[in-house]
Structure formats: structure tokens, C-alpha cells
Amino acid sequence: MVTYLDDMVGQVVERLEKHGLIEDTVIFFTSDNGPHSEAGNDPRFFDANGSLTGIKRVLYDGGIRVPMIVQWPGKIKSGSTTSLISGAVDFMATAVDIAGDSLEVPTNGISFLPTLLGKSRQQKRHEYLYWEFYEQGSKQAIRRDKWKAVRRPMLTGPIEVYDLSNDIAEE
Template sequence: IDNDTMIVFTSDNGPHNEGGADPKHRHGAQNPQFFKSYGMMDGIKRDCWEGGMRVPTLVRWPARIPKGQISLQPGQFHDWLATLADAAGVPVPARSDGVSLLPTLTGHADQQKPGIIYSEYNVGGKTPGYKDFLGEHKGAERGQQQIVFVDGLKGLRMGVKDADKDFMIFDTLNDPQESKDLASSKPELQARMKAAALSNRRASLPSKTVFDTALVPAVETKGAASPGLKWSLYEGEFPWVPDFRQLKKQAAAHGVAPSPSVKMNGPRKRGVELTGFVKVPADGEYTFYLSTDANKGSKAFVRLHGMELIDADKTYEPGAEVSSDLGDRKNPVYLKAGLHPIRIGYVGNAGPASKLVLKWEGPGLSKQEIPAFAFSHDGGAE
């Protein structure tokens, strides 16, 4: 049992300086400076500096993980759902934002899929002026904070009142105290960080931030896109819509469909992934709708860029129409005109054919099925 058990030991983020339960020591009972709990970093809980975000993790699994390894591969807590699913031999759910860290843990870091590292936090006050902190980090205004990692570098912006505010950019692997801002030398990365920050999030109502109505940028492609969506078919029964990118089994068939609504015959128990782009005709707010066939066990999940767009999985009634709204609350997606990457996962356990219907409504568009000419694939998003 000991040999075959994975133990993961980690922590909540950031040392905190709240008071304790003892009325006589309500202030200062927890003093991050006492043990220098922030280590070689600046920041405490509620800061998006590394000291408020980064925590260590210890993992032990003698049967699979070589002892004595150290990895500086960054990850986020959502990666552990994917990792534990992978370790248990079940598909990683599509609705998880995480990627399995098993390749890194088992000594195969070259096979590690890149994950999403993103956070935003809105709180008043300032970073404390501890003597160990760099001068510019002492008393820094917090406000609306946001971090995103792109190409292994961390983008951080604080006190955000405009979604186009520039990020500070840090190489936290070699500079954990974030002493050198690389932003001035990386204008192209700055633009990609802004796009990644908007395209990996959805508004969480009723909370309001400056990012909620910011238009998600379209992507440029390296070459001419071809009509239709690529599809891959996987045989088998799936308890939920998997992240097909992390599925261990190989696809049984591949092809191109003009749109998601095309019926695809195949084995009675199957999963299908459709990938490509949807061309948004005009800047503005959009609502998307999806329905599957009424076959028992039919489920679907849709992502636009990295964001969750439509969840027709766990509580979904096959054949019903669901939208990108939050229940009965409007929750539009704000998009720039142009191409936006779309990924649709479908599983079905009965019936002769699979079918999906994807609709939208937006600027100048009444609710209608998305036309086939709006879908394309290849081109390679930059």
C-alpha cells in the first residue's frame, strides 16, 4: 500500500499577518517576518507578488516517482485534479482547466503539456513595508491585480483600472524576488500576455471587474484557413466529456466537418472532438447556445480560446438547449471581430448518430445557428 500510494503535501498561498484568536494578541499574532515565511520573495497573502502566490509541493509515490527529484515546473492547483485523474487511470475532465503533471513527476518532463497559470484578485490596501522587501515593492497599491504566465515568464499588473494596462514582466525562475522588470524589452510578449489574460477567463457574476467587458482579441493565423472543423473520433464509453488532448488512447478516425451540426455515424459508444476557429463578424457581446441529440448519455463541453464557454456535461439533459449564460443570469462573451479558436467535446453512448447544434446571437444577429462558413481550421494560431 505504501509503495502504491501517492501523497501530495502543499499549502495555501502566502504567509498572512491577520490577528490570532487570543484577544490580547489580536494584532500581530501571525508575523510573517518572524520566520521570514516569504523566503527569497516579496509579498504576503493578498499580494500577487511571488511571496503571496508561490508555495512548495512535496510528492511521494515510490512506485512511480523517482526519489530526490526537484522540479521548478510551475503549476496551479487546478493541475492536481488532472494529475489525480491521470494517476487513477480515468480521463481528465474537459471542464478542468488543468493538465496532468504526471510526466514531470515521473521524470519525463520533456513530455509535459503546458498548462494555464492565471490569477486575479481585487483587494484594498498595500503590500507591507517589510525590511526584506525591495523598495518599489514596499507599500505597493494592490487594487485589481492580475497575473498570467506566457512562455515561462510572469506578467503582473496591480491597481488595474483599464484592461489595457501594461504588465510588469518577470523571469521568476531566475529572479524570484521580481527585481528586474523585463517589460520594456518584450513588447510582443506584452501583447500576448494581454490577450492570454482576457481569453482564459470568464466573468464571475455578480462580481464586476474592468476585464469583464473588455473585448477578447481575435487570433492571427500563419496561413490560409480551410473551411470546416477538424474532428477526431474515439471509441469507448466516457463517464464525462474528457479533455481529448490528454486522452491516452489514439483516435479511431479523423476528418473535417463543415460545422458541428453534421451527423457523424460511428460506434455506438464514442467521443468526438471538433477543433478549429469560429469567425466572429463584429465587435461586441455574444451569447452562445448548444444542444445535442437526445440519445441517452449524450454530453458536450465547449471552450472558446481557453475559457469555458458552454458546460453541457454533468447535469445536462440530452437534447436540451443550454447557453453560455449563468443559469437565468445574462453572462455575455465580449469578442473582437475575427477568428477565435473553438474546441468542442462530445460523448454519446447510444443511438445511431451524433449531432450538435451550436447557435449564437450578437451585434446585428438574432439567435440563429452559426453558419458553416463561419468555421475553419488549420492556419496555426499565433
């Protein structure tokens, strides 16, 4: 599956290069959740999360923390990395910022374009990130810097607090 995906992304890049569009194209590659267990899939088989706890629809980092790879020739330094904490909510703000426009309606998203361009000192940051799911008895989580709280069930369950700088597995 990973090889197939890599081949398909490679074909997109080759086509962009063939038509002289690669220099004007930003490629984002990410996911909206961690591994899942549907259709007989066993995320433990390939150790999909490493030391992270949780899968899709679970609010521990194994269910919501995913990598993002971005390529933008001439703009993003190859091989650069960041520890910026962002969410899917930030993608639209970033895309609009890349286009040189602004959003007419306020959103919770923050453009991470400064980070992509290597200007992390100019990067605005979320005061916190918040998630809630109603499936499987409801749950909610909030993250602020290195601290994360998870509550199941939502509103009435006990609150688990984790220092992710010392407990990435949330155990």
C-alpha cells in the first residue's frame, strides 16, 4: 500500500514536472487521523503508531497526530522540519495565505505559511487545540503546548492530564 501510494504521488510530481508546473505548485501530503481497525485492519501488525496510543476516532495522539509533508520548490527548504502544532483547521487559512488572499469570514484556523517559509519567529500559534467526538460514548480533548487533557465520556468523565514532553504515549 505504501509503495503504491508513493508511486501514485510520484506520477503526479512527474506530470507537474513534464508540464513545467512543479515550480508553481505546492504539494501537501497528510492524513486526517491515525490508523484504523476497520475491514480487519490491525494497526499493531505494522506498529503503525510506534509509541503513540490510540487509533482513528480515539483522541489520544495515535488517533489524531499525523505527519504532514509539504513540497514547494524554491520556497520550502528541502529536508526542513518543524515541531509546530497545528490542525486540519489551519489548512484553509494557509492555502488562502499562499494564494495571497485573505478570508472574508473569521475561522479558527491559523496560516502556517511563515513556518513553511522558514520564518518560524513570525508564526502565530494556537492558544490551544480542541477535539470532540460523539462516537463510542463521546470524548473530548484539549492540548495547550506540552499539556493535553482527555475526557471520556464528554462532560462527565474523569479528566486525564498528560505532559507530552515526558509522556508521548499518554500512559
